[in-house]
Amino acid sequence: MVNEYRIALAGNPNTGKSTLFNALTGLRQHTGNWAGKTVSLAQGNVEYKHKTFHLIDLPGTYSLFSNSTDEEVARNYIVFEKPDVTLVVLDATSLERNFNLALQVLEMTKNVVICINLIDVAEQQGIQINERLLTNRLGVPVIKISARNKKGFPLLLDTIDRIVTGAIECNPAPMTYPPMIEDKIKLIEPKVRELVGNEISSRWVSLRLLDGDETLLNEISKRLVPEEG
Amino acid sequence: MSIQDLYTEAQALSTAELRDDVVQHLYERSHKLCHEGISYTKTKRDTRTEKLDAIFTSPIFGFPIMIVMLGVLFYLTIAGANIPSSILAEFFGFLEGYLTSLFTYLHAPDWLHGMLVLGLYRGTTWVISVMLPPMAIFFPAFSLLENYGYLPRVAFNMDRLFKRVGAHGKQSLTMAMGFGCNAAAVISTRIIESPRERMLAILTNNFVPCNGRWGTLIVLASLFMAANFTGGIKSLVTTGVIVGIVLFGIIVTFFVSWVLSKTALKGIPTHYTLEMPPYRKPKIFDTVIRSSLTKSWSVLVRAVKVAAPAAILTWVFANIYIGDTSILMYAVEFLDPFGKMLGLDGYILMAFILGLPANEIVLPILLMGYLSTGSLTEVDNLVDLKQIFLDHGWTWLTALNMMLFSLLHYPCGTTLLNIYKETKSKKWTFLAFAIPTVLAILVPLIITQTVRMFDLM
Amino acid sequence: MGKPNIIKLVQGEKGNTIKITSLNLEGVMRRRLLDLGFVVGAHVEVIRKSPLGDPIAYRVSQTTIALRKEESSRIEGELLPNGE
Numbered sequence: 001m002v003n004e005y006r007i008a009l010a011g012n013p014n015t016g017k018s019t020l021f022n023a024l025t026g027l028r029q030h031t032g033n034w035a036g037k038t039v040s041l042a043q044g045n046v047e048y049k050h051k052t053f054h055l056i057d058l059p060g061t062y063s064l065f066s067n068s069t070d071e072e073v074a075r076n077y078i079v080f081e082k083p084d085v086t087l088v089v090l091d092a093t094s095l096e097r098n099f100n101l102a103l104q105v106l107e108m109t110k111n112v113v114i115c116i117n118l119i120d121v122a123e124q125q126g127i128q129i130n131e132r133l134l135t136n137r138l139g140v141p142v143i144k145i146s147a148r149n150k151k152g153f154p155l156l157l158d159t160i161d162r163i164v165t166g167a168i169e170c171n172p173a174p175m176t177y178p179p180m181i182e183d184k185i186k187l188i189e190p191k192v193r194e195l196v197g198n199e200i201s202s203r204w205v206s207l208r209l210l211d212g213d214e215t216l217l218n219e220i221s222k223r224l225v226p227e228e229g
Numbered sequence: 230m231s232i233q234d235l236y237t238e239a240q241a242l243s244t245a246e247l248r249d250d251v252v253q254h255l256y257e258r259s260h261k262l263c264h265e266g267i268s269y270t271k272t273k274r275d276t277r278t279e280k281l282d283a284i285f286t287s288p289i290f291g292f293p294i295m296i297v298m299l300g301v302l303f304y305l306t307i308a309g310a311n312i313p314s315s316i317l318a319e320f321f322g323f324l325e326g327y328l329t330s331l332f333t334y335l336h337a338p339d340w341l342h343g344m345l346v347l348g349l350y351r352g353t354t355w356v357i358s359v360m361l362p363p364m365a366i367f368f369p370a371f372s373l374l375e376n377y378g379y380l381p382r383v384a385f386n387m388d389r390l391f392k393r394v395g396a397h398g399k400q401s402l403t404m405a406m407g408f409g410c411n412a413a414a415v416i417s418t419r420i421i422e423s424p425r426e427r428m429l430a431i432l433t434n435n436f437v438p439c440n441g442r443w444g445t446l447i448v449l450a451s452l453f454m455a456a457n458f459t460g461g462i463k464s465l466v467t468t469g470v471i472v473g474i475v476l477f478g479i480i481v482t483f484f485v486s487w488v489l490s491k492t493a494l495k496g497i498p499t500h501y502t503l504e505m506p507p508y509r510k511p512k513i514f515d516t517v518i519r520s521s522l523t524k525s526w527s528v529l530v531r532a533v534k535v536a537a538p539a540a541i542l543t544w545v546f547a548n549i550y551i552g553d554t555s556i557l558m559y560a561v562e563f564l565d566p567f568g569k570m571l572g573l574d575g576y577i578l579m580a581f582i583l584g585l586p587a588n589e590i591v592l593p594i595l596l597m598g599y600l601s602t603g604s605l606t607e608v609d610n611l612v613d614l615k616q617i618f619l620d621h622g623w624t625w626l627t628a629l630n631m632m633l634f635s636l637l638h639y640p641c642g643t644t645l646l647n648i649y650k651e652t653k654s655k656k657w658t659f660l661a662f663a664i665p666t667v668l669a670i671l672v673p674l675i676i677t678q679t680v681r682m683f684d685l686m
Numbered sequence: 687m688g689k690p691n692i693i694k695l696v697q698g699e700k701g702n703t704i705k706i707t708s709l710n711l712e713g714v715m716r717r718r719l720l721d722l723g724f725v726v727g728a729h730v731e732v733i734r735k736s737p738l739g740d741p742i743a744y745r746v747s748q749t750t751i752a753l754r755k756e757e758s759s760r761i762e763g764e765l766l767p768n769g770e
Contacts, residue, residue, distance in 0.1 A: 014506035022519065059419075063721035065248075067714050068422045093507065094748035095267060097723050099259035100252075121509070126270040134266040148512060177254055184242045191235055209239035211248050217236050249709075252720040256728070256747070278750075282734060282743075291737040385752050389738035392754065398741070422718065500715035502722060503752040505743055 004052045005164045006081075010074055010105055011089035012098050013060035016117045018042075020089055020147035021057045024157075041073070048157045051164070056083065062097075064104045066215045075216075078108050079200050080223055085111045085163050092122035092129060092144070106138065106172040107204045111163050114142040115156060120149060139173040174203075184210055196220065278507040285382045295383060302370055303471055307447055308464035310362035317358035325350060344544050348597065352540025355593040356532050359444035364525040367440065368409060372520035376511035380405060384503055394483045395490025397426035398503060404430075404482065407437035412643040414439075415651055425496050428657065429486045431648055435640040435665050436478040436485070441532065441588030442635050446471055448592065452615045453628035478636050485664060493660070531643075535587040543583060543597045557598060571670060572630040572677030574621070581634065586642045591635065626680055630673040637669035691765040696742065696758040698732040704763035705729055711760050723747030724761060 011017040025044025042057040059070035090098035134142040145152030162168040193202040332342040388398025406414035421427040455466035546557040565575030576598045584591035649658040723746045731745040741752040
């Protein structure tokens with residue numbers, strides 16, 4: 001169906017990602033307050049402007065460098081299942097660490113919405129967030145919400161809607177590394193592109209190969225290479 | 230060029246520091262983003278969390294608070310479940326009268342009435358009336374603690390003890406999960422990132438009694454251990470016995486973990502990190518509604534789904550005769566000598582074997598077994614229930630042994646399946662079955678033989 | 687003021703702030719710590735010890751993370767004067 005879109009939810013543990021998922025979908029799914037609580041991929045639907053958004057709740061992870069099963073699950077979904085939009089849920093009270101994950105997602109895929117949750121708690125603690133500046137810096141929409149109090153949902157849904165219809169284009173600001181790393185990426189990237197095509201970000205794959213990510217290697221040979229014979 | 234070759238080439242180019250540099254750069258950019266996009270109007274920190282941690286993880290109060298919380302949680306569950314349980318049982322007994330009349334009115338054959346009413350109906354309504362009330366209290370109460378953020382503090386307090394037996398502090402969280410459902414808890418061990426400690430958590434999770442065994446434990450404890458007490462004291466004594474059983478399960482967990490980490494899972498304790506998120510007031514209403522609806526409901530549905538066919542099957546086994554003995558009785562008689570050695574009997578072992586799909590149905594199957602041979606009394610209340618047990622030669626020792634067997638025995642079918650899915654190993658799944666089974670035989674055996682030797686009965 | 691005072695994370699007293707200078711760990715544990723924000727240059731505050739003395743909770747990149755002494759004894763940093 002043309003009117004159905006898949007929206008993946010990624011984020012650190014304890015960011016209220018599952019709370020957001022529940023609040024949006026109304027699907028009765030349990031939320032927890034400890035690391036990696038969401039273990040299997042819960043799914044639920046949201047109807048918005050005659051469209052159906054299939055929400056997929058990815059495991060909460062600190063990074064996507066495949067150090068654990070959960071991280072692999074989340075990474076594989078974002079890279080290989082290619083959701084129409086990836087929603088990265090951040091905790092407004094610990095953005096420094098949370099941005100780390102968001103930046104990793106931005107390297108992997110284009111259509112990303114950054115969702116800063118727990119904004120009410122942050123404001124109580126005197127944390128003011130300039131989401132317009134962050135939107136400019138990151139090149140993707142940054143939205144403040146409170147999943148607990150269902151604040152900011154209309155804007156969030158509208159933004160997702162405008163991304164899938166093409167009204168907004170996401171242009172994630174690329175991450176630049178020190179020249180030493182960039183030189184190596186330049187060496188390897190053309191060859192990677194030859195192999196993976198435009199299916200997945202060749203820059204990201206190059207970085208992962210340089211980093212020695214063997215699980216990704218297996219995943220790529222399993223998913224992409226057989227098609228080429 | 231294959232991806233493998235590319236990987237080799239990339240590795241040749243790469244340096245050991247690359248990962249550090251990449252992550253450090255990500256953090257630098259995060260830091261810069263925060264610096265530019267966020268302003269702090271107050272220099273206020275989250276002092277509430279700090280103050281609460283000073284209490285919950287205090288060297289003096291930390292452990293007592295934990296034990297009190299566990300005790301209160303159990304007491305609420307046991308005392309609170311009593312009345313709704315008996316109301317439900319009465320209600321279903323009342324309905325059964327009408328069902329029987331209906332069957333008589335329709336001139337339904339006896340076997341149909343037996344199978345559907347005495348088998349299916351009694352079996353499933355039993356599961357509902359014994360299980361639903363404790364679940365409806367335990368799950369929401371537990372979810373509140375969980376959503377509040379208390380559980381990671383338990384892992385923080387307990388880690389030293391777990392470390393001593395070679396396990397991970399987060400195992401206390403997966404164990405807590407196990408009080409609800411072992412099958413779900415096995416999946417939740419994914420929060421333990423190091424494989425060795427995770428395996429320990431998987432193999433020992435079963436020693437935490439899941440909701441399906443609560444019913445059995447509570448009923449037996451209140452019938453046989455707290456028999457001489459009434460009212461509030463009775464609930465208190467029952468709670469005490471249950472806490473004792475749970476503590477014994479925890480001791481067994483530590484012991485088995487320790488043995489395994491010295492033998493099959495030898496190795497240095499691997500990495501450990503634990504995040505302690507800020508305390509957040511849970512949305513009480515939402516949490517209660519959600520956890521009742523999701524957890525309690527889905528566990529109940531699963532139990533009923535398993536209970537229904539098992540109840541029919543048991544009735545059929547009990548009522549198909551070869552010669553003048555029913556199939557069930559053949560099995561019971563075969564198992565009886567072994568059961569007696571453990572201070573149990575053939576019926577009990579039979580019930581545990583037929584109860585492999587789900588622990589919830591062990592007690593109903595047992596009752597059906599007992600009833601199918603004796604008079605078919607309706608079980609309206611616990612006094613009748615106790616009479617049935619006494620008629621079959623039960624003593625407090627039988628009850629204790631059955632409680633211990635229930636605590637220690639092999640995981641249910643769903644849990645075993647999940648263990649296989651998570652470990653992807655037949656060997657470990659077999660061990661997950663074998664270790665508890667051996668313990669469940671040894672412990673009652675030793676207790677029974679000791680009691681008999683010293684003639685303590 | 688003089689030479690930087692380099693200590694191990696595990697030696698930090700409650701309330702100390704330590705600026706990480708090196709991580710002497712390998713493999714997955716190193717990666718995990720990096721992901722959590724234990725990167726060179728990061729400021730880490732010692733929050734509290736568990737009732738039995740180990741693990742110890744640290745404040746790093748705006749979150750609280752508990753580490754066992756096996757790990758915290760392999761992270762070194764400069765002890766910063768109070769108030770950073």
